[in-house]
Amino acid sequence: MNEEFEVSTAAxxxxxxxxxxxxxxxxxxxEAATISQLATSLGTxxxxxxxxxxxLREAGMVEVTETRQVRGGTEQYYRRTARRFSFTGEGAHQAYATALQAAAADLGTATDPRVNIRNLRLTAAQAAxxxxxxxxxxxxxxDxxxxxxxYGVVVAVYRPES
Structure with a gap:
């Protein structure tokens, strides 16, 4: 697994x-998982x-790492191609927003979530x-x-439009 995957193209x-x-x-x-395992854990x-x-596989973000024969079929194990994904370019803002929607969906069913949302005034140097x-x-x-x-971990430092 690579350390980082840079998401930068429209595709x-x-x-x-x-x-x-x-x-x-x-x-x-x-860790790798099968379609059945993922469907069960995500409730879909x-x-x-x-x-x-x-x-995701076509975009190069997941790959099949193992296949096994089970009851007349082939079971595939998928894993991410990188530990971390970074977003650069024109689609970055929307990708961050969609990632936060996904995190919010997980929070909706989380056990004992810890969330701290705060707005405060900082200098650019403090924010960095x-x-x-x-x-x-x-x-x-x-891991x-x-x-x-x-556990899900969401960390964001952002400056909203005034």
């Missing part, structure tokens, strides 16, 4: 245009998951320092492995 941004695709990327995290139909995984420190915290965390619960 890649189009692939991230649906909140379920972001949720699939969240769910895949560090297998056909829906298969379609959206196909779109805060963003850097938060990024270091989140990227410095190691605890498949036996542990999956």
């Amino acid at each position: 890649q941004f189009k692939a991230l245009g649906h909140p379920l695709r972001h949720r699939l990327l969240f769910a895949l995290g560090q 139909a297998k056909g829906n998951v298969a379609h959206h995984l196909g779109v 320092e805060l963003a850097t420190r938060l990024d270091e915290i989140v990227t410095g965390l190691d 605890a492995g498949p036996g542990e619960a999956r």
